[in-house]
Every structure is written in C-alpha cells, then in structure tokens.
Amino acid sequence: MSQEKTELVEILRQMIMIREFDLLAVELRKAKRIYGALHPYVGEEAVAVGVCAALRPTDRITSTHRGHGHCIAKGADINRMMAELFGRADGYCKGKGGSMHIADFAIGMLGANGIVAGGMPIACGAALAAQLEDQGAVAACFFGDGATGEGEFHETLNIASLWKLPLLFVCENNRYGAGNAVESVRPEADISLHAPAYGLPGVSVDGNDVLAVREATREAVERARRGGGPTLLHCKTFRWLFHAMRDVPQPDMRSADLLAQWRGRERDPIARFEGVLAGRDLVTAADVQAIRDRVKRDLAAAVEFAEKSPYPDPKDLLVDMFAG
C-alpha cells in the first residue's frame, strides 16, 4: 500500500472511529453506564481528523467540551478514553476528569476544556513553548463558533499574531452554540473576518471535506513552522446531534429538514470521503466494511477494558493534587 493510500485509509478509519465512538457513548450514557455530560462530535469528524493529519506527534493541541474527536485524531488510546468515560482507574485521568477533561500530554493533547474558549490561551502558551524550543513544533487550538463570543478568543489572536507564535486557530463553526444559531449571537457569521484586524491570515474552508481541511492546515502549519505566525482557520461544519446530554439529551429545536440536509450522503463528511477514496480506486465497499467492523470490535474491546478497570479507590482521593 502506498504511503499516500495508508494515510488516506487511516483518515477514513479515524473518522469512522470518532463517529462510532460518540454514537456508542450516547447509548452508554442513555443506559447510565457512563456519567455526567456528553457532547457528541458526530458530523464534525473531518475537522479534527483533517487538522491532526497535518500535525506531528510533537505538535500540541487543546480541545473543547466536545473533545472526543480531537483526542482520537491526535492518536489517543480509545481504551483509556473509554475507561475515563466509565470513571475508572485506568482512564486517562484516572477517572478524575470524565468526558470534558480527557488529556494525553504524552501525545501532545493538552486537554479538553469545559470552559468555552478556556483552552485557547493554554494552546498559546504551548505555542510560545514551541517558539522558544525552536524545534519547528506548532500548537493548534480547537474552538467553536460560540467561543468567538469570549474575550479570550480576541486576546489570544492578538498576542499570537504579535509574537508570531506557531499557533493554529481552528474554529469549528458547526452553526450552533448550544441552542443558539451563530447568526443569533454574532452580527457577522463569517469568523475569518476577524483575522485582518490582527494582521494574520483568515481562511475559510469546507469543514466537511477532510482533505480540504488537511490542505488548509498544512499551509498554515508550514507557515507557522517557518516563523510566519498564526492562522485563523474557519471550518464550516454541522452538529448532527443534540448539543449535550446528561441523563437525557437536551431538546434539539432544529428542523428535521435541516438535519436531513446535513446528514445526507452529499454532506456527510464520512460518506463524502468514502466517495473520494472509491473514486480514486483506493478502497472498495468491502474495505470500508472491514474498517467499520474493526472499529466496532475495537470499541467493544474498549468497553470491555473500561468495565474491567476498577473504580478509583476513595483512598486515592488526594493523590495527584500537587506535584512533588
């Protein structure tokens, strides 16, 4: 298999994994086998995967409350992710974090974040570290359209551009912040419009086209590695499911029509990418089915791993508070 083909198939596999992981998580949460709040990434897979496909393992990212996709795309272990959702000792955070706080510093995943826009300054710090280390590493922060309402978005854009930090701002514009359409909270829907005031390039891209996202990211990352500073990458995508669920999903007031449009084969990022690969004769329907089967087996194994892992011992409550 050519290097190119290997990469593309891996992209497909990651997208399928993200989708299946979150669809499964929804079921697990409904069954109360996992806890707390859950924000599925279904429909937005091409953003995380497209961006991370252009990053190196030594590059660092920060994520959001809707973070499973970013974890998987950056290479996280689904067993430890699943164990975290189950609140178990073998989870990434030993059960202390849950869905909204998965991190894996070893692979440069500096954490999901339950605070809207809260990860952006942290990613900027990682970019400063990268600049000081001078090894060509970059950082990327994922954030939603809703996060552009927060001042930290603006402050971070300004400093990153001023210091020419190797930072990629990845706006996942899924058209809604919880129940609010982007038009209802911003006078201008186009988020890349912010870039000129900070003297940095703003790029809008079809966030459901994984190769377009990868390509736009590559350009931005190359510029950043060369010392050219940050880019604001505006990825237009769509949230397929409800915003969040606890014991039950939050009501989703969007029209069935709208949902059907975005979930159709022409827009579904996975179906589209399958089409691209098939069109280039890189995969057959059987190949895709095999990937899907493997993903499901891996997920079943992850659930088994999670369930076998013990709950954290209450005696360990104070462990991990302070570093020695």
Add this chain to the structure above:
Amino acid sequence: MSQEKTELVEILRQMIMIREFDLLAVELRKAKRIYGALHPYVGEEAVAVGVCAALRPTDRITSTHRGHGHCIAKGADINRMMAELFGRADGYCKGKGGSMHIADFAIGMLGANGIVAGGMPIACGAALAAQLEDQGAVAACFFGDGATGEGEFHETLNIASLWKLPLLFVCENNRYGAGNAVESVRPEADISLHAPAYGLPGVSVDGNDVLAVREATREAVERARRGGGPTLLHCKTFRWLFHAMRDVPQPDMRSADLLAQWRGRERDPIARFEGVLAGRDLVTAADVQAIRDRVKRDLAAAVEFAEKSPYPDPKDLLVDMFAG
C-alpha cells in the same frame, strides 16, 4: 453671540479647562496636597470635548483611569472634582473614590474606571437601558489603545452591534499604553480595523481636531439614535506627559523630539482650535486670554473649595455601602 459661536467658545473653554485642571493636578500631586495615582489627560483634550459636544445631558458615558477630561467635557463641577482629588467630604464620591473614580450620575457620567476596559460593558448596559427607554438617548465609552488588548473590548463590540445598541466606542489612541507603544502590543496599529468583523462602521479621525471629532461623533450618534447601532470611533491623539504619577511621575522613555513634535502649535489641539476660531474671526487673542484667566480663577476657587471642605469623618466609614 450666535448659538454657533457660543458653542465653539465653550468648546475652547472646556479644552483649556481640562488642560489647566490636569497641569494643576500634577503640581498639587507633586506637592502631596492630593493623593494616590494621577493620569493627566494633557494633549488629548479634543477627544473628550469633541465627543461630548455631540452628546446631550441625558446621554451617558463611561470613562477610564485618565478621566478628568471626560468629566469636565460632560459638564462636571470642577469644585466637586477638586474636592474629590483632595479626598474631602464635598467631593463627588465624598472622598471615597479619588482621581480614578470620579462619577456624576446626575449628568450621565457613569464613572472613571481604574480597570483597563472595565467601563465598556457598563456603558453597553447604559446603551441597553437607552434602547429600552426608547427616548433617543445614547451612551459612549471612552477607552485607550491599550484597552483593545482586553477581551471586554471585543465582547462589547460584538453584543452592541448584535443588539444594535445606541453605543459609541471612542478609542483614544494616544499611541501608548503606559510605557508601551501601540505597535509593540498590537500587530495592527489601526484600531478601526476591528469594526468589519462586528458589522459596524469603524471611523478613524484626527483626535487633535476637535471639530472633526465632534462631526464624526454627530454622525455616529445620529445613526445610533435612529436605531442604526454602534460605531467604533478611532481618535488619533497623543499623550503629552508621563503615563501616571504617584509621589513622582513615572519615567517617560519617549524621545524629546517626539514630544516636541506633538506639543508644537501645529498639533496642539488647543492651539489649533484657537487658530480655527481666530481664522473665522470668532475670537481675538484677548478673548482667549480672558478665557484662560477665567479658567485659572475658577480653578483657584476650586482648590479653595476643596481645601475648605472637611476630610470625611471616619465615623462615616460604612456609609454608602448598601442601598436601603
């Protein structure tokens, strides 16, 4: 005297009053007759006066740490301002606020603010009140170039534009935030560049030309009164003196050349406006001298008023904490 002439002469008087007030305050602070921190507005008079000349008494403003000019331009009583600097019971805040916290709600001056950008959301709230009252009032917030680094700047622009609030954003770009030149903290020096991303007009104006400031404000205010929403008004000016003083002025690292350029008659907002008035035969040199003399007499009287006012009684320490 024509209405026009009366207005223009009053503009001149206010500018002279602001300058003399702050030059006097510097002397008083050096002599330790007043306390705390002092941020002179000298050189920037045309901004406060030009903006407030286009406002009505029922319009509301918020100010900054460098707030004496805004108070005077909005019609504050210099006796009570001076008494506040002296920390006396007849001061605007009964001595509780000092230079950085002068307010006069009766004239729509909603307060100086010691926190950079802190007044902007408050002004936005006043603009919301004005919109709900529907009497055609507007609000204006003054802020510095340095304040554009804060997230509150961005958040307030976004909401004000989204809700079409009657709010005027007045950026006093005096080229420095404390010791830092605007170019050293912003990748783009032009502050009006932020406007397009928020779908509102951004206007740059010579902030040392009081009539230009008034004109730009009038346009913005008329649009706001008609329901057209906010404007970002970028006033280019220059801070003549040090950023701040306590017992002694903070060191000012700017070159003597640069200072001389801006302090020259061609750029000095007061000298320029005197020239305009003289050119239109509205004032003679003697008129100006008479204004200056009156200003000085008024200021001497204000100092006398302040010094005659008692220090607040420590027994009143808890008064004004909570409303009944």
Add this chain to the structure above:
Amino acid sequence: MREITVTQALEEAMIEEMERDERVITFGTVRAPALANKFGDRRVRFTPISEAAFTGIGLGAAGSGFRPVVNWGMVTFSFVAMDQIVNQASKIRYMFGGQADFPVTFRCTTGGGIQLAAQHSQSPYSMFMHLAGLKIILPSTPADAKGLLKSAIRDNNPTVFFECSRLAGVTGPVPDGDHTVPIGVADVKRAGRDVTVVGLAYYVREALAVADSLAKEGISIEVVDPRTLVPMDAEAIRASVRRTGRLVVVDEAPATCSAASEILALVTEDPETFRALEAPVQRVCAAPVPVPYSPTLEQAALPDRAQIEAAIRRVLEGAPTGGQTCR
C-alpha cells in the same frame, strides 16, 4: 400547601417579579422561552457567550434605572466575568459615594454531586462573601428559593443568588401569593438541644436526615439554615450555639476560607458564645480537591451523612447530653 420544585419556584418568582415591575429584565446565554413568550424579546434576551460583557451590561443597566436579572449559568462560568463582579459590581456604589443604586441580581447554579467534574461543579460562595459590597443568597427549599429570589430582585444592591444543582428537582410546599423571604434572616429548620448543625443548601436536608436518625438515640439536633450568606445572621447562629454549646457546620465547599470557616470564626470570637462552647467547633466540608468525575471519588470528596454524624458524635464526646444519658 401546594408542592413544587425549586426550579418551578424560581420560575414563578421570575414571572411574578417581571409582571410586578416592567423594569425587571433578564438575560444569559441560555434562552428562556417561557419568559420570552410572556414578556417579549426586549425584556428577555439571550446573549453571546460573553460573561464578562453581559455581567457589566447588567450592572450598567442597573445604574441606568433597570433591574436586570443576569443568569451566569454555572457559577464556574462567572469566573470569566470576575473583574466585573469584583472590581465593578462590589465596589461601584461605595467607591462613587453612594450616588446611585445598582439593583442587579446574578443567578448561578452551584455545587457538585452529579458527575459534572471540576469545571462544572464548584461551591465558591465564600469567594463572593469575602468581597464587601455583594449580598449573597443560598436557599435550601423551594419556598425559600422563591421568596428570596423575589427579595433579591427587589433589593437595590448587587446580589448573587446561588442555586444548588442537587436541589433543582427537590419539591416542597410554597405559599400562594406574593411570598417573599427577607434577606439576612436565618431559619431554624429544626429545633434541638444538644448540638447546633448549620447546613448550607443541600446539606440542610442532609443535616435534617441525620438529625432524624440521631433523634432515635435521644440526641437532639438543632438545624440552622443561614439562607443568606451576606448579610449573615450571625446572631441567630450564636444564639443557637449558646443554647446547645456545640457547633458543626456542613457544606460542600472545601474548608479553607469557606463559609464554614466564617461561621466558626463568628461563633468563637464572640465572648458570650465562646464561653458557652462545650466542645471544639467542627467543619464538615469537601476534601481540598477540584470535584472529581468518577462517582466513587466524587462521593468521597463531598460530605456525607456518615461524616456529619461522626462530627456530631465528636462534639458530643464525653458530654452529659440528652443523647448520652439516654444510651
């Protein structure tokens, strides 16, 4: 009396106050469709996710004649707006010499216990109590929630109204009509002789449950609910402690510099109450950790009935109380 949930009680309070005074307006990041339908989208708005700005907007509108009710959502989101809370809202009236009033109410949910983890589970009221200039409210029943929210909206000062997550669905009797509860008055939720237990929010219920079970042993617990944290009804608490001679304070915030610390200090610095003390005063608080996600850890982090009971027994140790004579 009819029984409704805390959530329903709060919604009733909002509707009644908005009907009563058209200067009451409300906003936050979450839509409030019932209120918006009733009062229109000028008075009921939803905002961008900009807590700092919309907190200041509430303050500015309050200083311009309105009575905004600003909904922060979870209290952890309020930290984004902390400058507007600390440097503006809590200082603005005093700093300007009392020339204007700022009748703004900030609502937020608080507490843990539902596996939302560290960034959505916190009980930081003491951080707000420490600021001179805010009134702070923390009700434990539907009736108190309704009555205190109505009082908060009518109050002419910036007020922070905390709503305990675990109490949202709890029901209780709420009087009909214009039911208000005064700010600054504690409520003895159960009278008793041997130990004063001050509980906050959810832990008022837990304290009552423990009191029930200890009553079977003849131990008589007085449960005091401050309801308002600023102003704190110190005298009600002290009076109770002077009767019982013993104090346990229960809360789900970590102990350090907490409301519980404050209550201990208010009691032990008062000479008369100090002299009445027969045992060391005790705090039953959360462990000093951010609230963890996993149920086993979260339960271990937050106080429980066993810990409350143990603290009560500690202060009763060797004491000639009703409880002990009965055994």
Add this chain to the structure above:
Amino acid sequence: MREITVTQALEEAMIEEMERDERVITFGTVRAPALANKFGDRRVRFTPISEAAFTGIGLGAAGSGFRPVVNWGMVTFSFVAMDQIVNQASKIRYMFGGQADFPVTFRCTTGGGIQLAAQHSQSPYSMFMHLAGLKIILPSTPADAKGLLKSAIRDNNPTVFFECSRLAGVTGPVPDGDHTVPIGVADVKRAGRDVTVVGLAYYVREALAVADSLAKEGISIEVVDPRTLVPMDAEAIRASVRRTGRLVVVDEAPATCSAASEILALVTEDPETFRALEAPVQRVCAAPVPVPYSPTLEQAALPDRAQIEAAIRRVLEGAPTGGQTCR
C-alpha cells in the same frame, strides 16, 4: 548581613533563578528592562493588556516544559484572568489525573494604605486560598520574599506570590548566596508567653511594634508569620496558641471568609488547642468596605496598632498573665 529592600530582594530572586534555569521565562504588561537586558527579549517579554490570555499562556507554557513567572501587576487586575486561575490553573493537574506538572508562578502586588482606592487596593488572598490546587505565598520581610520567590519558581505547582504594596520599600537583612525559604513553614518572628498574634505581611511589622510597646508593661506577645498561606503551617500556629492560650489574627483583608477566619477555624476545631484556649479568639481585619481613597477613611478602614493592642487587651481581660500581674 547586607540590608536590601523587598523589591531588590525579589529582583535578586528573579535574576538568580533565571540564571540557574534557562526554562524560567517571565512576562507581564510592564517592561522589566534589567531582566530583559540580561536575559533577552525571548525570555523576558511584555504583553498586551490581556491578563486572561497571558495567565493561560503561562499555564500552557508550564505544561509544555517551561517555568513561567507571570506578573499580573496589581492583584485586582488578576480578576480579569480569574477563569484561567480558577477553572484552569487550580484544577488542571488533578483533573487530568496528575499526568503533567504546571510549574508557573503568578506574582502580584496586594494591599492598601497608599491611597490608590478600591480598584487598586485589595487583599483577596483568601479567594485564592479557597481554591484547592494553588500554593499561596505572602512574605513579610526581604529575606522571606527572596527565599520564597526562589522556592515558588522551583516548585512544580501553580503558585500565587503576593507582594504587599506597603512593604515594597522596606529593608531588612538578606543572606548572601542561594537563600531559599521552604514553602509551608511558618516563622515565629518573636517568641512570647501571653498572647499569640498571627500577622500577615505588613501586619507582621505592626504586630511586632505593638509587641515591643506592650513588653514595657510586661505583656509578652508571640508573633507568628505564616509566610505561606497554602499550605498553611497550622501546627506551628496551634502549638503557639497551646502555649499562650490566646489568639489574635491581624490582616488588612476584610474579615468575612478571610485568611484570618481560616486561622480561627484551624485553631478552634482542633480539640487540644481548643482546650488550651483561655479567651475568645479575635480577628483584627479591615472594615467590610472597598478600600476608600481619602486618607482619613483609608486609615479607618485598615487595621492599626491601636486596634491590635485593643484586641490583645480584650483576650487578656481578667487573665492572670505576666502583663496583668506587673500592672
């Protein structure tokens, strides 16, 4: 020993730590020309006025292998950054299961007394103490300032380092060489028998002055300086109180939910210490107001020697102490 000011001591600490470890970097809104000249503008930066962003940048850089010293300026400016402090810095290590360390030091000035009024005069350390996850330092002498800043920079946790405004120019002896002071260890600044006075920052000096003057009456005061507020050296304070039987805590923050409240609670909840108490414990704190501008009001708002002395006399009332027998 040479005598230098607190400001000089802190600058020495910065230089020595930046020389010692090139991963130490520093930034804030104010230029630091001496450091920048020595270490270059990559390691020593000035930032836009964006406290939220640069606080998070410090945290992110710490999680990526650096040891940032982030200068907030006045502590009141830190409230703009409070989300990054509360929801990020204090929670990040625990919430992620301890997989990374975050060795970031936040410096800020604190306190009143120099007529800067409400928005530039505040002593809100208790708000930070309440957060589980931050170490909190508040030195009172040049030697402690230097030694503790060096320890803070070397510590692998987020640390908030408070610098009392009124102490900036105060001089004192500072040992030569690599002088460090351990985090979490209180210091008895003066030994005494009759009353334990715990002072914070500027009020350590004031307590010492009062102790001097009362010594003339034969009243023997022990002055304890916690130096670190988290972790608090509770045992040192309790041990002192067990010896003296009396406690007065002096601080310039308002009393409610303050460090002083916490110290009272730590003392009165400990059975052995409680039993040793011979008088109610006392707080001498600021009035519950934002710090006012006018000198007459500011003086009235902040604690002074007369109030410290009065509190000491209150706890000694009717006591058979050295002081009283001498009179």
